[in-house]
Amino acid sequence: MEQKIRFKLNGKNTEIITDPNQTLLWVLRNQLGLTGTKYGCGTGFCGACTVLINREATRSCMLPVSDIQGTEVITIEGLSRGGKLHPLQQAFIDHDALQCGYCTPGMIMTAAAMIMKNPSLTRQQIIEGLEENLCRCGAHTRIIDAVETASKEMKGGR
């Protein structure tokens, strides 16, 4: 029943033995202790559980963990490197682009995938790219600003 799954998690080779039908979300949260990835709806509608799989923004709440065999997974905990915040994280702080903060990791991971694909995002592309991520506090306008700032900064290097 249980299965060995090997993948790269936040830059480290990782091997877990687990029920392959479990969702990636709860394996991350409960088995691997990475609780920055949040449960919001369990049906892929809110985006709070977004992680990067092979640099693609992916909803972890409906994904069987067996699907990540051999992939590279990055969660919010793995975004900053060497003690330095990712430009998106810094921009979210600088723009105060959060309130309760619960949707924030999913927002940042979704935006990170967008910037990886296209480092010169337009405001319209940012809005379209984040459209399926929900925030109830209404931090939208600041989130758009933060992603725009980070995108500009990353275009110039890194």
Place this chain on the structure above:
Amino acid sequence: MKKNDSKVSSETTSETGNGMKRRSFLKIVGGGIIVFFQPWGALENIGAQTQRRTLTQDYNAFLQIAEDGTVSCFTGKIEMGQGVITSLAQMMADELNVPIGKVKMIMGDTDLCPYDAGTWGSQTTQTFGPAMRAAAAEARGVLVDLAAARLGVPVSQLEVRDGFVVDSKNPNRSVSYASLTKGKKLEKYLDVKPAPEDYTQFTYVGKPLNHSDALLKVTGKAKYTGDLKLPGMVFARILRPPSHGAKLSAVDVSDAEKVEGTHVVRDGDFIAVLNENKDRADEAIVKIKAEYTFNELKADDRNLYDRMVGADSRAQVLNAEGDTELGYRQSDKIFESEFHDPYLAHASIETHTALAKQEGDKMTVWASTQSPFGLQDGIVRELGYPREKVRVITPFVGGGFGGKAAFQQGVEAARLAKLTGKPIMLVWSRDEEFFYDTFHPAGVVRIRSGIDKNGFIKLWDYSVYYGGTRGSDTIYNVPNTKTTSYSQNMDSVMIHPFATGPWRAPNNNANTFARESQIDIMAAGAGTDPLEFRLKNLSDEKMISCWNAVAEKFGYVPSKTPGGRGIGMACGTDAGTWVATIVEVKVDKTTGKVRVLRVACAQDMGLCVNPQGALIQMEGCIQMALGYTFTEEIRFEGGNIKNRGFDTYEIPRFSWTPKMECVILDRLNMPPKGGGEPAIITVGAAVANAIFDATGARLYRMPMTPARVLEAIKKV
């Protein structure tokens, strides 16, 4: 600085108000200087009146200057994104003149913090803040007294600066708070309501400051309840009825028990599955076969408004001035309207979550709640624990908006921990979150009003049914007014088929929608520009200042409506704050789809403690308001909630975001008022009025869906 009566007390064992002995509190927090205080203003607000425990005998908070010089405030208030963890710290840092990094907020822990009714109603800054500052001033007085003795100089010669008491005549002579508090254990009690303060002297208050918890939140390190884990912890799922009012008649749990690692718990009709693995708990719960009997109200989202106005209700006249018959006779034109407002869900992204642990005879519950002491009471009441054996701790809360004033999940988790002895993690599913929400109550408003030949309002007869009365004030100058509230008659059939509760600025949205639409209808009827009409009928200087500020920000050019421009406006008051809003919309007349292009909003909230935080709250209110304005509406059939997901209950998205221009009026000499809710109240009405301006179509029902907009356009 004002002086408060106080006494220095030695060891004492009297109660702190939440059942814990003060001696044990001191044991936990250690020594230093501790000032006990209470938010006097809270005695006057609704939250306190509805609580069973009286606040008057309690000191409602503590402030401690610890032996290392750290300043801590222990309060039952909680942080849910509204930013008080930052604004309260700003107030403390100012009063004690310490770097803001030295201030710690310890919030929402029933063992460490004294009783608090709950975090709602935009009360934290306006009622709790001033009391906390007074306590800080008291602590400062103690520090200065100690320093005077230590340095051998009179108190009048000392001042406080960056965590030191300094001899003003000889600045080289100073002594730190840390060294003054070392080895001390001093208690002070504030018994006198503080006098208003001179806000202009502050370092932090009034200055924009980013959220102090942002770093934790952008790195995934901030701990919400669901992020906690205890040894032996299991996830729980609870069997739920298909509709409110359904009763379990038969159940078969055998298939659920076959899911690996599943333990089924049964206590009467309360049935749950436990599993160390969350996905398996989810798998097991749907395998329970259950049958129900139904005895539901014959109510649904189509007949509810007729039921409300036709019911045998309890009528209460809230306000009456002049004579409405006289007002009728003085009026040249009479306008009669009926407005409808639906049930709304809070829909926080974090669902109600709780972790409960039974240890010996003590129950500890971590919960996402706006009401830690309410949950403590709930566990005492429903599970029979003595109060001192129940501790509720509130980690970060992932959104509340009033919905987490309800704490059912915490009682459920505690019940399962009590039944099984295991640490229980209960994370409500999104379906449960929608089903058990304490919805914003639906309501009806009927208005009969009249204007004379000169465009002055002479009659205002306002009736609100079942929604709630907050924001039902007339605001405008009217000689003949009457406001009547119709609510549940306990001898009569129930109107609301499920639980309702506060939803950000409770029902002020609906009352403001009704009032400001009616004002607009009258302005159009008088052939007058709607801003001119309002200013002509207003004498409230704060409201007029807001109008002037927002008109300037928007660049408003007067025009009669409908003028085809798509510009609309509304004003109101909430939580002691005045707000005026002007919006511009674009209406697609073929699809009925409305887009808000820009929103200008001006707010008078007294002293603004953290302008950055307040601005963010205004923006959040405007964005959230677009939901009740365009899409949000609970659909139901009897006790069955039909939309229980984000696919069927749509909340605002990025593409809806308008350009926002917010103004906070400079009011340094006024006490601070609420800021978490006011700006949400005016948006719906302003959009309705803008749709009228664009199309000549008048909307009387929220939300203003494309279908309803089209229907209204057809009637033009």
